[in-house]
Amino acid sequence: MESLREPIRPLTLDVSDVPSVAFGPSNTTWLANVFYMTIEGMMFALMFASYFYLRTRVQQWPPGHLAPDLRYGVANAVVFILSVIPARWVQKRAPSGDRAAIRIGLMVLAAFALLATAIRVFEFTTLNCRWSDDAYSSTLWVLIGMHAGHLATELIETLVLLAVAFTDKMEGTRLADAAINSDYWYFVVVTGLLNFIFIYGLPRVI
Amino acid sequence: MATTEPVIANEKDAHDTELASRLARTWYQPRGVWGWLSNTHHTAVGKRFMVTSFIFLLLGGVLAALMRLQLIKPENSLLGPDLYNQIFTMHGSTMIFLFAVPMMFQGFGVYVVPLMCGARNIAFPRLNLFSYYLYVGGALVLWGGLLTNTGPDVGWFAYVPLSGPQYNPGHRADIWSQMITFTEVSALGVAVCLATTILRYRAPGMTLNRMPILLWEKLTISFMVIFAMPAVMVASGLLLLDRLVGTHFFNPAEGGDVLLYQHLFWFFGHPEVYIIFLPGAAIISTLVSCFSRRRIFGHTPIVVSVVATGFIGFGVWVHHMFATGLPQLSESFFTAASLMIVIPTGVQFFCWLATIWHGRVQMRLPMLWAFGFFFVFLIGGLSGVMLASVPVDTQVHDTYFIVAHFHYVLIGGALFPMFAGLYFWFPKMTGRMPDETLGKWHFWLFFIGFNLTFFTMHFLGLHGMTRRVYTYLPDMHWQGLNRLATTGVAFMTAGLLVFIANVLRSRRLGARAGDNPWGDSGLEWGTSSPPPSYNFLYPPTVNGRDALWDATPDQAVVVGLRDDIREVLVTHSLDSNPQHKDEDPGPSIWPFLASLAVSATFVGSIFTPWAVPYGAPLVIITLIGWLWPRSHSPAPLPERTSWSH
Numbered sequence: 091m092e093s094l095r096e097p098i099r100p101l102t103l104d105v106s107d108v109p110s111v112a113f114g115p116s117n118t119t120w121l122a123n124v125f126y127m128t129i130e131g132m133m134f135a136l137m138f139a140s141y142f143y144l145r146t147r148v149q150q151w152p153p154g155h156l157a158p159d160l161r162y163g164v165a166n167a168v169v170f171i172l173s174v175i176p177a178r179w180v181q182k183r184a185p186s187g188d189r190a191a192i193r194i195g196l197m198v199l200a201a202f203a204l205l206a207t208a209i210r211v212f213e214f215t216t217l218n219c220r221w222s223d224d225a226y227s228s229t230l231w232v233l234i235g236m237h238a239g240h241l242a243t244e245l246i247e248t249l250v251l252l253a254v255a256f257t258d259k260m261e262g263t264r265l266a267d268a269a270i271n272s273d274y275w276y277f278v279v280v281t282g283l284l285n286f287i288f289i290y291g292l293p294r295v296i
Numbered sequence: 297m298a299t300t301e302p303v304i305a306n307e308k309d310a311h312d313t314e315l316a317s318r319l320a321r322t323w324y325q326p327r328g329v330w331g332w333l334s335n336t337h338h339t340a341v342g343k344r345f346m347v348t349s350f351i352f353l354l355l356g357g358v359l360a361a362l363m364r365l366q367l368i369k370p371e372n373s374l375l376g377p378d379l380y381n382q383i384f385t386m387h388g389s390t391m392i393f394l395f396a397v398p399m400m401f402q403g404f405g406v407y408v409v410p411l412m413c414g415a416r417n418i419a420f421p422r423l424n425l426f427s428y429y430l431y432v433g434g435a436l437v438l439w440g441g442l443l444t445n446t447g448p449d450v451g452w453f454a455y456v457p458l459s460g461p462q463y464n465p466g467h468r469a470d471i472w473s474q475m476i477t478f479t480e481v482s483a484l485g486v487a488v489c490l491a492t493t494i495l496r497y498r499a500p501g502m503t504l505n506r507m508p509i510l511l512w513e514k515l516t517i518s519f520m521v522i523f524a525m526p527a528v529m530v531a532s533g534l535l536l537l538d539r540l541v542g543t544h545f546f547n548p549a550e551g552g553d554v555l556l557y558q559h560l561f562w563f564f565g566h567p568e569v570y571i572i573f574l575p576g577a578a579i580i581s582t583l584v585s586c587f588s589r590r591r592i593f594g595h596t597p598i599v600v601s602v603v604a605t606g607f608i609g610f611g612v613w614v615h616h617m618f619a620t621g622l623p624q625l626s627e628s629f630f631t632a633a634s635l636m637i638v639i640p641t642g643v644q645f646f647c648w649l650a651t652i653w654h655g656r657v658q659m660r661l662p663m664l665w666a667f668g669f670f671f672v673f674l675i676g677g678l679s680g681v682m683l684a685s686v687p688v689d690t691q692v693h694d695t696y697f698i699v700a701h702f703h704y705v706l707i708g709g710a711l712f713p714m715f716a717g718l719y720f721w722f723p724k725m726t727g728r729m730p731d732e733t734l735g736k737w738h739f740w741l742f743f744i745g746f747n748l749t750f751f752t753m754h755f756l757g758l759h760g761m762t763r764r765v766y767t768y769l770p771d772m773h774w775q776g777l778n779r780l781a782t783t784g785v786a787f788m789t790a791g792l793l794v795f796i797a798n799v800l801r802s803r804r805l806g807a808r809a810g811d812n813p814w815g816d817s818g819l820e821w822g823t824s825s826p827p828p829s830y831n832f833l834y835p836p837t838v839n840g841r842d843a844l845w846d847a848t849p850d851q852a853v854v855v856g857l858r859d860d861i862r863e864v865l866v867t868h869s870l871d872s873n874p875q876h877k878d879e880d881p882g883p884s885i886w887p888f889l890a891s892l893a894v895s896a897t898f899v900g901s902i903f904t905p906w907a908v909p910y911g912a913p914l915v916i917i918t919l920i921g922w923l924w925p926r927s928h929s930p931a932p933l934p935e936r937t938s939w940s941h
Contacts, residue, residue, distance in 0.1 A: 105874045106856030112876040118496050125488045132526035148551045221543050225551035228543035259925040
């Protein structure tokens, strides 16, 4: 289609030179991602609040259970902290459009997510309680379960982006999506570490 | 000069015609059943939210009428206690979750906000469409429950232990819980779309300081939704887990706590009141300025009040729990907070009055409803001040006094502004004017009927009639007042029928509206009625707070957006300077399919937790289909330039 010749007008604001891809906070998907992290962050915050609220209802904490075994919890905390490195790397490389680098970065990130998910499966077996034991156990299972849901979501998202990165569609705004994916991963890491502190740490301290 | 002008004008006309046809091709809205399922344009989805939620207003109204008929005389046997329980629960749940929020927040927001921003579509239109279908899914689940005698019967807030596994076997409370999940995910999706649209799609020149009050309110409400609705999802989710898989969150015997449910519920529940009321206030601010023919008095104080309401609204939830025996200190704190919220609402009220006082009021239909709102909402607000006091609250707790109070607040704060807003934007949506005479009949029938029904309830409450009783004995002497209250329903029903007749008649036969029949200042009136699929031939720029009133005769327009792909302009959140261009993803069937997959999972999980692992792959597949980048055809790939900082 031939482009139309602009007629003479008194005043116009010509935006033809305005860029068509934005990275970082000016990207609309970045903003929506922040909103969704806020929503899910609120759910975590309310579950943490419930955890502390229920603590006030009993004499002992954990009530009649051993605190969860440290082994897998610590392993996952370490995996989470280390996984920030590939996430940050993808974020840094994305604006350059270097598809090979993005592929490698996403592959490493997906490997970390897969590892964390696998450890999570074992984590459930060493919580020293079942969800139906009492309110404490229910809270533990829901907190870790909710986080497992986020972990799975992030794993799938990373895998899909990885698949896109093997096609020529990994360009423009998809590069920005790859960068935004890392932001969401940080959210998964932060909530995972908070879970670790509250579930594994606090019962041993207080 | 005189010789060159016509040449320029002709060239401009020819250019505009060609541009319009190119934009119409690019921004086509698919038709037919497939088109209906996949159209992502905000005007279509917004109208659909409005029509659907209006249908639920009528259904909720039918339930209310049934309750009033049951209570018309003592020991009436029209409805049994079990059906009555289902009906009052369904009435409350329908009105709050299926009507008030979807109409006032989603319906008006989705339709009006992008137009008012001067944008070509809402941000994330597919998420918006997905949210609509999820809302419909939740509505069908709830009403499907009632029609199969599984209607929830635990009150619209489903308190434990009544709604817990011990006292409510079967699936009634489960249906309520999942309906909550459906509608809240929907409202959250729309909140994300609207907040992004307001922050990023505003016309150049519409700085934060010049943003219309309606947009400020929608932004505040979107944030309130984002912070409040997770609480009810957690509450209803934990309730579902208690019921379905035997967790013990609300079971005191195993270290759980029933008040935890109330805290979680009302942490959402009270902000919800403002999520319903603020859209009404936004409509009133818009109308009052338009029909007083002057700028709104106190733009800044109103905006500050709205934002303050958003914050204080989160600090008052415990006043719903005064009767639960909380420590006196917290009761005092929440009394103070509840009284404090009167201040921002009062500021808004006085600003509206000052606008009217100093304006030249045109008593058109929307303004009539605005006056109705002033009267009704003021009464509701005043009884609210009374209830903030713990001794009064304890005395009238769970009586018809409360029923009267919250109907004055909710019908006053939502339904009256809703009718005002529907009449106001009717010309924009249909291109036709509503009939003024029928509109006045509608107003007076409804206004008289409403006051007959609900003012009476104050006295019933003070005489000791508790809410949610399916019948009463003759020697209570409540019969006369109850009969009066039921009579009011007949008036309201007649009013609603007149409204429906007016809409059906006027959308075909009403006088042609033109672009801006009310002479309002909002950008939505700067395009044709109804707007074309691309909203604006040239995206506008803005010169002041009242966009159209402040526009210069040669107000600049935005050029340079491509007409062969759905390009939209993204501007800076604060100063609204052009920042980059985005591409609208266009129509798609995937949001509908995703909503089907999510609905199937939610419904299945009422019966078995295995529905989640079985449903998840379906949800994932549909989401990948939705988000997978598509090929650019026939247009070539746009040249990408990046912008980062």
